[in-house]
Amino acid sequence: MRCLSSHPITPFISKLWKGALLKRSLTLPATTIENGKRLAAWKAVDDMIDPKNHKVIGLGSGSTIEYALHRISSRPELHSMLYVPTSFQTKQLILQNKLRLATLEECSNGIDLTIDGADEIDNDLCAIKGGGGCLFQERLVAQASEEFVIIADERKKSNNLGSKYARGIPVEIVPMAITSIQRILTNRYTQANIQLRMATPTDKAGPVITDNGNLLLDCHLGPLGRQAATIYQDIKLLSGVVEVGLFCGMAKKAYFGNLDGTVDIWTKN
Numbered sequence: 001m002r003c004l005s006s007h008p009i010t011p012f013i014s015k016l017w018k019g020a021l022l023k024r025s026l027t028l029p030a031t032t033i034e035n036g037k038r039l040a041a042w043k044a045v046d047d048m049i050d051p052k053n054h055k056v057i058g059l060g061s062g063s064t065i066e067y068a069l070h071r072i073s074s075r076p077e078l079h080s081m082l083y084v085p086t087s088f089q090t091k092q093l094i095l096q097n098k099l100r101l102a103t104l105e106e107c108s109n110g111i112d113l114t115i116d117g118a119d120e121i122d123n124d125l126c127a128i129k130g131g132g133g134c135l136f137q138e139r140l141v142a143q144a145s146e147e148f149v150i151i152a153d154e155r156k157k158s159n160n161l162g163s164k165y166a167r168g169i170p171v172e173i174v175p176m177a178i179t180s181i182q183r184i185l186t187n188r189y190t191q192a193n194i195q196l197r198m199a200t201p202t203d204k205a206g207p208v209i210t211d212n213g214n215l216l217l218d219c220h221l222g223p224l225g226r227q228a229a230t231i232y233q234d235i236k237l238l239s240g241v242v243e244v245g246l247f248c249g250m251a252k253k254a255y256f257g258n259l260d261g262t263v264d265i266w267t268k269n
């Protein structure tokens, strides 16, 4: 048997390894942020999912929800219930983790609890969502749920919604309406920066297409103050708008994983 250390490829591997180590040390804060996401997700799963009483759980989309799935997967007593996804991504994760998949149509008695990530959350538990383009199905599942809980790392905490998440509020739009709605919103919110979300050119030329075959406008309107619910209604009422990434009056609890290893829980009555 040949010893690996004598293999000509070894110096190359070792270079890569050093490169990986260097990259890791340079991106240490990101790793700590990942830890914050994990802490929030694990605590929410442990606190909120009741294996004795819950039958159907909704699962949001994004990077934080992946940690919730890992936690669910590691607890066999949570494997008997049904899991409803909110995106292609989450459906794949449910299947990969060998959990029981259900569609929203199959859940005639609704959903007991939904856990989801968010891009920014204020003290009223009003959230910007859709950074990953999954807002429509997320909202469908959230509105069918008895309880809706948000999980996030501490960067997402906000005193004034819209002041932190730089990309702005995602709005999902049927393709034929994109030009007219962009014009209407630009005229209505004169200070706003409204952009069609584009795909990464090396992966796909042109715009991002959502799981529902639609397009996204990212609407940076600045801090919203107490106007988030009104802005939601104003944009949602336009024909051609499928969904707006403002979730107000939906969450009763939010779990935030902090950089110091603690978890903050915000609640709303």
Ligand SMILES: O=C[C@H](O)[C@H](O)[C@H](O)COP(=O)(O)O
Pocket (backbone or CB within 6 Å): 060, 061, 062, 063, 064, 065, 116, 117, 118, 119, 129, 130, 131, 132, 133, 134, 135, 138
């Ligand atoms: O479209 C994506 C969803 O709304 C996500 O829940 C949100 O963008 C947060 O994602 P992440 O957990 O990756 O920060």
